[in-house]
Amino acid sequence: MKLDAKIFVTGHRGMVGSAIVRRLQSGGYTNIVTRTHAELDLLDQRATHEFLRTEQPEYLFIAAAKVGGIQANNLYRADFLYRNLLIEANLIHGAHLAGVQRLLFLGSSCIYPRDCPQPIKEEYLLTGPLEATNEPYAIAKIAGIKMAESYNRQYGRQYISVMPTNLYGPNDNYDLANSHVLPALLRKAHEAKARGDAAYVVWGSGAPRREFLYVDDLADACVYLMELGYEGPLVNIGTGQDVTIRELAETIMNVVGFDGRIVFDSSKPDGTPRKLLDVSRLAGLGWRARTALQDGIRAAYDSASFRI
Template sequence: MDKEKKIYVAGHRGMVGSAIVRNLEERGYINIITRTRQELDLRDQKKVFSFLEGARPDYLFIAAAKVGGIYANNTYRAQFIYENLVIQSNLIHGAYLAGVKRLCFLGSSCIYPKKCPQPIREDYLLTGPLEPTNEPYAIAKIAGVKMCESYNQQYGTRYISVMPTNLYGPHDNYDLNNSHVLPALIRKAHEANLRGDEKWVVWGTGTPRREFLYVDDMANACILLMEKDIPGGLFNVGTGVDVTIKELAEMIMGVVGFQGSIVFDSSKPDGTLRKLLDVSRIQELGWRPQIDLREGINKAYRDFLNRVAA
């Protein structure tokens, strides 16, 4: 990517979008375009098309989406499928109409079937039923992947799709009603520590395994794919290493300084027992994560203290 070309980052105030902006700036890109939700409602097709036609960015990162944890995904199913379909369709088709040739669409590893072989390869997409609790969100993201693929085939664009594993880091969501597992555990451990609790209750048995990636590593992967001018395709992005929820909780407990004991509430659901991405495709391009899990949790906890607990 030319350092002076126009780059539009949709969703720049979110965890992923802000990391992409931060990493672009560190690399010396000087023409980054952003719009807040108040300035541009991405659900409004007319306004999105008009904005893209006027701005005519050379590159577009789609980090804007309606996201949440298991509770939010399962409770607000209609909102999740509708808003994500509308936002990504407006941006992808609007980009094509405005002559944007290079685009990076950010999805989620939940697009893969619930009972995938492990680790999960990109070609496992659409080979089985999805996890029911987040099926509407996953279907919307699958549509985005297929939209990019179809536009490349019909119109000669160079749109790529990136599927991250579980992300965490600065600007994460710590709301217990709709956050993901790692930020939720950080908040719960912090609050248990403040109360002086002797026990910290964690849902499930602690045995499921999950993979976690620091958001700046994800941003680096997205920028790398654009800089290498990859013509299209789907890329998993993760560490290739997973931990049990028990190991994760113990790591968070150490970072937060909680001195009590962890109690696992096995009456609560575990969810999928394992979800690990095969990241060999992006590693072949020279990408590797730089921040290990313990260091990342330390950074995330400092962000929580500065933004949420302050």
């Protein structure tokens, strides 16, 4: 990518989009285009297509999405399916109509079958049933991946898809009702410490294993692939290492400085037993994550909105 190339980053106020903007800025890119929801509603096909025709970006990062944890995915199933389908369809088709040749679509590791072999290879996509609690979100993301592949095949575009593992970092969502597991536990541990509680509650059994990637590492990988000119099949982005939810909870306790105990609420769902991505494809392209889990959690805690 040329340093003066026009780059449109959607979802720039979110955790992923803001990290991509930070990475582009630190890399010397000077022509970054962003729009708030009030300025451009990506659910509006006409407005989205008109914007892309007018602005003519050379590169497009699709980081805009409706996201949430297990509870949000399970409660707002129609919203997750409808909104994500519209956002990606409007942007991918609109980019094609506007002549945008390079595009990066961000999926999610929940697209893979619930019980597929570990670590998860990219080719396991569509080989088995999805995890029921986030099936609508996963189906929407799979549709986005297939859209990108189909526009490449039919029209010769260079639209790539990446599959990040569980993310965390600056600008994360710390709403206890709708957030993912790591930010939720970080806030719970902080508030338990502030109240002087003897314990804090963790959903599920603590046995499931999860992989966590610091969001600035994800942004670095996305920009790396665009700079590389990669135009192959979807790419997993992760660390290649996972921990149990119990181990995660204990690490968070150490970072926060909470010396109580953990109580597991087994009445709440565990979700997928394990989600570890095979990152050998990305490693073969020359990229690996750099941020250790405890270091990343500390950086996330230092910048957490509930502490400001």
